[in-house]
Amino acid sequence: MAAQPVVLDALFHALADPTRRALVERLTRGPASVSELAKPLAMSLPAVVQHLQVLEASGLVRSEKVGRVRTCHLEPVALRTAEQWISERRTTWERRLDRLGAYLAEHPEEPHQEE
């Protein structure tokens, strides 16, 4: 099933920020607590939390709170949705180019028609 526009808006918006991409990058290597995620970043904890909220709203990250620790996980299905939208467009473009190449191969040096 094709992703809803609003889902793609949120996904690409979430990926359009270097801090949020760094958080996704970190989470590809396994789940992490909010404070672990914040440690290597040169910003306040509330700023990191805000970025994580954007990632959660997009569906790229989910989190669970156990006691006082909130642990974040990557949601690879969301990553795949964004990837798929791009790869389908790229494929359409490449097929068009292939057809154009085949047409030109079948019609070599066709003279221009002049009236």
Added chain:
Amino acid sequence: MAAQPVVLDALFHALADPTRRALVERLTRGPASVSELAKPLAMSLPAVVQHLQVLEASGLVRSEKVGRVRTCHLEPVALRTAEQWISERRTTWERRLDRLGAYLAEHPEEPHQEE
């Protein structure tokens, strides 16, 4: 070579809007003039031009003006750059999951160590 953060910011920002994705979608089927691109869209020509400027700034679209007609083309390298960033992260995540699966297969029902 890895894409610069600022390039990825611009690419994902450009894709985070339904009108801009519709423009990319149209251009996968071949070049088009600005007025052809605007025709199916329910917005003013200046609004479409603004979206095209965001797409050009991101590198996803380039355009040439011949006489009074500006023609837009898709730049598939940019599309591939965005796709590649996502697919590399997804692959890292999947490899981690494979290693986890292999570890669990080699260590079935390992008892918890208690002191």
